[in-house]
Amino acid sequence: MGMTAIEKILARNSEQSVVRPGDIVTTKVETAILFDNNFMATTWRKILHVHDPDKVVVVFDHRAPASHVLSAQAHQTGRAFVKQFGISRFHDIGFDQGISHAIVADYGYGLPGTVLLCSDSHTCSAGVFNLAARGVGSPDMTYAVTKGETWFRVGETVRYELQGELRPGVSAKDVFLHLAGTYGDHATLNVEYGGPGLAGLSVNARRTLTTMSAELSVEFATFEPDDVMLDFVAARTDQELQPVWPDEDAVYADRRVIRLDQIAPLVALPDAVLNNSKPVADVSGQAIDQAFIGSCANGTLDDLAIAARVLEGKRVHDGVRLLVTPATQNIYREALRRGYVLAITEAGGVVTNATCGACGGGSLGVLGPGETCITASTRNFKGRMGDAEAKIFMASPATVAASAIQGSIADPLEYFR
Amino acid sequence: MSATEHLRMTGRVWVVGDNINTDLILPIQAYYLSVEEQPAWVFSANRPGWSDEVTVGDILVAGRNFGVGSSRPAARSLKNLGIACLLAESINGLFYRNAINFALPALEAPGIMALFQEGDVAEIDFEAAKITKPERNEALEAIAMPEQLLGILKAGGIYPLLQSENLIE
Ligand code: SF4
Secondary structure (H helix, E strand, C coil), X not given: CECCHHXXXXXXXXXXXXXXXXXXXXXXXXXXXXXXXXXXXXXXXXECCCCCHHXXXXXXCCCCCCCCHHHHHHHHHHHHHHHHHCCXXXXXXXXXXXXXXXHHHHXXXXXXXXXXXXXXXXXXXXXXXXXXXXXXXXXXXXXXXXXXXXXXXXXXXXXXXXXXXXXXXXXXXXXXXHHHHXXXXXXXXXEEEECHHHHHCCHHHHHHHHHHHHHXXXXXEEECCCHHHHXXXXXXXXXXXXXXXXXXXXXXXXXXEEEHHHCCCEEECCECCCCCEEEXXXXXXXXXXXXXXXXXXXXXXXXXXXXXXXXXXXXXXXCCEEEECCCEHHHHHHHHHCCHHHHXXXXXXXXXXXXXXXXXXXXXXXXXXXXXXXXXXXCCECCCCECCCCEEEECCHHHHHHHHHHCECCCCHHHHC | CCCCCXXXXXXXXXXXXXXXXXXXXXXXXXXXXXXXXXXXXXXXXXXXXXXXXXXXXXXXXXXXXXXXXCCCCHHHHHHHHCCCEEEECCECHHHHHHHHHCCCCEEECCCHHHHCCCCCEEEEECCCCEEEEHHHCEEXXXXXXXXXXXXXXXXXXXXXXXXXXXXXX
């Protein structure tokens, strides 16, 4: 009886030949990422010993630059920690600033076949690089940083077999909305993405899927490796890559075929991500006050390219605020070089520095009572982006950009004909 | 809770639905407040006033996928509010870890929503994962917490463990 990719990764890192669903395993942690929230006074417990400073990464992203005194203090605490333990992989405000999960991609921190922990729930993002990445809380992070290891409960795996190719104007976010709308939560389960459809998906698009998998409540989201992904990582690290393929006779909780060519633009209705997706047509015409493109899931260069393509030569509708937030300053600079930032800002969009920003409701772009937003970020929970009486619809960057132009929720496909 | 004590609770039941997320348990506004002030905000968006009605020792019964959402210390707020045990059809993996790490007893108990209504009394033998409804003499077997994780829970969570090893202050 074979193992799924994630079972093999957990077995390798816990030095066992076999692991099975139901096992509790202790693994070493190759990469441990702390971010600004870890250093908030109400969360931080002063660390006296770091197992291996070279395995630690520190990123400021949720409130960067600091949005108020508490977050400024968190940054101070983080800088002191970095200095005390000689952490070299530090992403402070400035040149290499960005959202942790996008930093992992930009800098090749996600090594295939290894274990990566970060105390942000979307850490499964790094599963795109064929590793065991999961979000944990601050206590687990503190444990991993001080001891170099952690535990996992091995869950069963659902295999998504991707086939065909997405139509122009349809993106990985729509694939996610299809999965969330059709299958609901995957609590206690892993997901493994693979199949011939991979070939047509960029690393950025795949990473949108693994990042959004946090919303499916997965334990781990992992992609099967291929040359596109391995070349991407190899170009960013000098570490040896040891990818893991699932066994041919791996046992899955379910195997589901997803025909990419049959996916259409979808929107999640306010307050919940799961079992809440509707075709754009069902809500088209719904007036909006704010439109947001950004976050660890949708602040990639692909997403900015799509936004620029839709917005080029158009104007954002009167009374609508369009905010666009690249996920890293690298992406920002590349978007500048390619003219995306100009196209978006000429249309009346506001392009911000790389940060979580409006996604978490913690800093810029906060929603007021009764406002309606359409967002290409990760969550539309009640109160997520500001006031609890604001309504948040969630969709792809193309749908958000098209909606910003129309002033109400709009189908993006006409921009891609 | 001492490490040797067998965990049993009896308490009044509150019931919430599926997919209760961390923004409902620990809203962003509360995130900036002190640890002591945070519990008052639990469910303020979906059940305003609830945190005033809860008393120490109450039991929270929930549907599928409880605690989906962020890594924020939402479990700590439930613990500090006095919730003696969380019983859910299923629990988000990240929330489950935080529950153990902040010493909030939590069990996945498929079938729990059919057994209890708000206001009922529940009796729990935590280590045996046995849940009873005394008034109707009905019982349910939950999924037991693995030994290793139970150890963390009973130690009062991760921080006291790390502290005892001088790894944190
Ligand atoms: S962008 Fe949003 S979902 Fe992603 S890490 Fe930041 S706050 Fe979390």
